[in-house]
Amino acid sequence: MSIDIEKILQVLAHEVKGYQVPVVDLIAVQTRDPFKVLVATILSARTKDEVTAQAADRLFARAATVEELAKLDEKRLQKLIYPVGFYKNKARYLAALPAKLSDDFDSQVPASMEGLLSLPGVGRKTANLVLAQAFAIPAICVDTHVHRIMNIWGYVETDTPLKTEMALREKLPEKYWIPVNSLLVAFGQGTCRPVAPHCDRCVLGDSCPQIGVTPRKLKKKSAAGEVMRLVSWNVNGLRAVLKKGFLESVKEMDPDVLGLQEIKAMPEQLPDSVRSLNGYHSYFYSAQRKGYSGVAVYSRKKPEQVIVGIDDPRFDSEGRVLTLEFTTFYFINCYFPNSKNDLSRLGLKHEFNVALQNFAEELARKKAVVICGDYNVAHKEIDLANPRQNQKNAGFTPQERAWMDSFTDAGWIDSFREKNKEADQYSWWSFRSRAREKNIGWRIDYHCVDQKSRRRIMDADIFQHIYGSDHCPVVLDFLS
Numbered sequence: 001m002s003i004d005i006e007k008i009l010q011v012l013a014h015e016v017k018g019y020q021v022p023v024v025d026l027i028a029v030q031t032r033d034p035f036k037v038l039v040a041t042i043l044s045a046r047t048k049d050e051v052t053a054q055a056a057d058r059l060f061a062r063a064a065t066v067e068e069l070a071k072l073d074e075k076r077l078q079k080l081i082y083p084v085g086f087y088k089n090k091a092r093y094l095a096a097l098p099a100k101l102s103d104d105f106d107s108q109v110p111a112s113m114e115g116l117l118s119l120p121g122v123g124r125k126t127a128n129l130v131l132a133q134a135f136a137i138p139a140i141c142v143d144t145h146v147h148r149i150m151n152i153w154g155y156v157e158t159d160t161p162l163k164t165e166m167a168l169r170e171k172l173p174e175k176y177w178i179p180v181n182s183l184l185v186a187f188g189q190g191t192c193r194p195v196a197p198h199c200d201r202c203v204l205g206d207s208c209p210q211i212g213v214t215p216r217k218l219k220k221k222s223a224a225g226e227v228m229r230l231v232s233w234n235v236n237g238l239r240a241v242l243k244k245g246f247l248e249s250v251k252e253m254d255p256d257v258l259g260l261q262e263i264k265a266m267p268e269q270l271p272d273s274v275r276s277l278n279g280y281h282s283y284f285y286s287a288q289r290k291g292y293s294g295v296a297v298y299s300r301k302k303p304e305q306v307i308v309g310i311d312d313p314r315f316d317s318e319g320r321v322l323t324l325e326f327t328t329f330y331f332i333n334c335y336f337p338n339s340k341n342d343l344s345r346l347g348l349k350h351e352f353n354v355a356l357q358n359f360a361e362e363l364a365r366k367k368a369v370v371i372c373g374d375y376n377v378a379h380k381e382i383d384l385a386n387p388r389q390n391q392k393n394a395g396f397t398p399q400e401r402a403w404m405d406s407f408t409d410a411g412w413i414d415s416f417r418e419k420n421k422e423a424d425q426y427s428w429w430s431f432r433s434r435a436r437e438k439n440i441g442w443r444i445d446y447h448c449v450d451q452k453s454r455r456r457i458m459d460a461d462i463f464q465h466i467y468g469s470d471h472c473p474v475v476l477d478f479l480s
């Protein structure tokens with residue numbers, strides 16, 4: 001299938017009018033200032049737009065000109081731009097920028113590819129974007145969205161952004177060189193997303209060849225009843241993940257019930273946008289100790305009852321279990337204890353596991369039960385990247401795995417493994433050694449259901465494309 005590029009770009013120009021404008025374009029339009037466009041472009045690499053926008057605001061409040069930027073040292077810059085991706089490198093580039101501009105360009109941003117490429121931290125993509133947005137010079141900025149989408153359409157067949165840029169220079173009419181980046185960034189962020197694009201609602205649905213694409217899984221419908229999307233996510237600090245696109249991620253996942261673990265906050269420490277998430281009923285159970293543990297549940301439907309804790313002060317003081325009762329099932333959100341590196345909490349963890357199982361089995365006598373959460377254990381060798389090296393480590397000790405064996409032997413069903421038997425499916429990665437990038441991870445987050453609910457498991461998934469924590473969300477589509 002060959003595509004009509006002019007027609008497609010015209011359709012998209014109309015389509016993205018209602019989308020969020022990419023942050024660099026916004027700054028270009030609002031300021032018409034090459035310096036700000038350059039700085040925002042440097043900040044935006046590998047960073048979500050809302051994070052870039054906030055960092056740019058903080059930085060420009062202190063340094064709106066080259067001269068003002070020269071007064072900030074690297075450490076100060078790191079603080080101002082955190083948490084943009086690679087903030088330490090970017091702070092180093094920004095600290096070196098004023099001297100370079102002053103020495104070679106009379107403190108002006110150069111309007112040439114060669115000049116821009118000589119600046120610290122500026123590569124071809126940044127240079128093209130600055131030329132296009134700050135100086136309106138025809139240049140094709142090929143970022144990940146342009147490269148990806150042009151290949152999905154089969155308009156180019158390339159394996160690197162540079163080859164895509166060269167191919168587009170050959171065949172894309174020049175009038176589209178400047179706008180193509182804005183169009184495809186907005187479209188790539190809003191509809192044709194890098195993972196699981198929204199082909200179901202795409203205006204190009206009929207004309208797109210979808211080369212190499214796995215479209216988004218929709219919630220399955222069932223004649224037998226309503227399917228609810230249950231999501232579990234250890235956020236490793238709700239206030240921290242909020243700065244990393246949490247609200248946008250929730251919107252994208254579209255959960256009916258969302259269980260969070262390790263929120264590390266009291267409700268009163270949270271902004272209104274999270275304390276009462278728009279469209280959801282919100283429930284929190286924080287640990288007594290500040291900044292530690294704690295769980296929260298957001299639910300579209302108002303539950304019939306909320307049960308706080310499991311009536312054991314040793315665990316309830318740590319805010320580990322929060323249960324919502326719905327008409328046809330209980331949703332237990334649980335943050336299982338970590339047995340610690342020295343295994344000093346192994347015994348306590350086992351006692352918690354037994355207490356939680358007893359609590360869940362009591363509820364399962366009345367109706368269906370889903371236990372979601374960070375179980376802090378990889379059950380089988382397939383559930384972690386390096387099983388042999390971790391036999392004696394917390395989360396994969398024989399004792400922890402033995403409890404998981406006895407739990408599943410008692411009839412509890414690991415919903416993910418019910419649907420997916422593949423290896424390399426992980427939900428947690430160490431922050432060290434670029435473990436997530438290399439997918440050296442563990443699957444320690446689960447939705448387990450009682451034995452009578454096997455037929456209610458409509459689908460189960462791990463949303464590895466959602467970032468913000470060292471865990472990613474796990475998902476169960478459950479016939480409620």
Ligand code: SF4
Binds near residue numbers: 192203205
């Ligand atoms: S149909 Fe799917 S792959 Fe094609 S452009 Fe639309 S969202 Fe992207």
